[in-house]
């Protein structure tokens with residue numbers, strides 16, 4: 001099978017700014033399993049195979065090697081800078097005044113770029129935890145969400161747009177109650193919101209709220225993240241790619257169930273950012289967006305597979321006094337900070 005896909009055959013999404021971006025990209029989080037060398041080699045292969053969208057983050061610890069790959073791809077003429085849509089994120093320990101600028105400066109230096117296409121606020125809490133720590137560890141300085149704290153960080157992201165360091169800004173790991181509180185206060189509205197999205201976790205309310213507000217959802221863990229860090233695996237978790245209905249649809253299309261997860265994501269309207277270091281996988285993942293879409297009946301079958309099964313629960317961002325990980329996600333429809341004071 002051909003190992004390249006013409007990027008012109010990959011659908012595009014239009015942001016509220018009028019700018020276009022690819023309807024599928026590649027993730028770059030090694031999940032504590034894959035080395036920066038393996039991830040950056042995959043990015044190199046992915047550019048050659050036709051990927052034009054990459055989801056990076058400072059906390060993934062591999063932006064310097066990925067930057068070398070980008071730089072080599074530009075200098076060898078494989079692709080031009082303007083052909084790629086490159087995203088990164090500010091980590092939780094860099095929310096303080098002036099720190100967001102320092103964070104993007106380091107990311108731009110590592111990625112060897114003059115500007116980004118999208119810069120996300122990775123989590124809406126300034127709660128640092130050491131990479132790889134256990135889910136029971138708590139930072140005594142951790143705090144619940146506050147509108148004031150969030151907006152002071154978001155204003156710093158808005159300044160980055162003014163300075164030309166990123167064309168767009170986005171949020172990640174948000175909830176509807178948090179968005180209702182902060183969107184009216186934004187001078188520059190987020191163009192995209194990154195959120196966990198896979199067949200067993202479609203977040204219909206948050207997904208719909210983003211669309212109603214002209215914000216493009218980006219879906220992380222789109223295949224159900226079978227290689228996520230051990231600390232994020234709960235024996236109760238659904239395994240999306242083993243759901244019998246999904247396997248049946250995959251058999252009908254002659255592809256792996258992972259590919260069906262991506263076809264579902266693209267047709268639903270989110271931008272999936274699957275990760276893989278294996279060429280056969282990342283080629284078939286990109287191809288998923290370019291050909292053989294699911295039927296409406298198949299989409300309906302997958303829509304019924306939602307089990308509200310969140311994998312990335314975020315325990316390590318909890319503050320002292322929080323009940324459990326659900327406090328991060330405002331499951332009662334109210335921002336947990338306000339809720340706990342009433």
Ligand SMILES: NC(=O)c1ccc[n+]([C@@H]2O[C@H](COP(=O)([O-])OP(=O)(O)OC[C@H]3O[C@@H](n4cnc5c(N)ncnc54)[C@H](OP(=O)(O)O)[C@@H]3O)[C@@H](O)[C@H]2O)c1
Nearest residue numbers: 027028029055220221222223224225227258274275276281
């Ligand atoms: N904003 C956030 O807070 C946040 C959080 C999590 C992730 N993300 C982003 O989302 C990206 C994707 O999430 P993820 O890596 O956790 O999960 P994922 O993309 O759902 O799953 C990745 C795994 O699926 C398997 N896979 C991929 N393509 C396949 C195929 N065609 N056939 C069979 N198996 C396939 C691979 O495992 P094998 O190697 O075993 O085949 C791969 O390691 C990350 O890399 C990161 O960029 C963002």
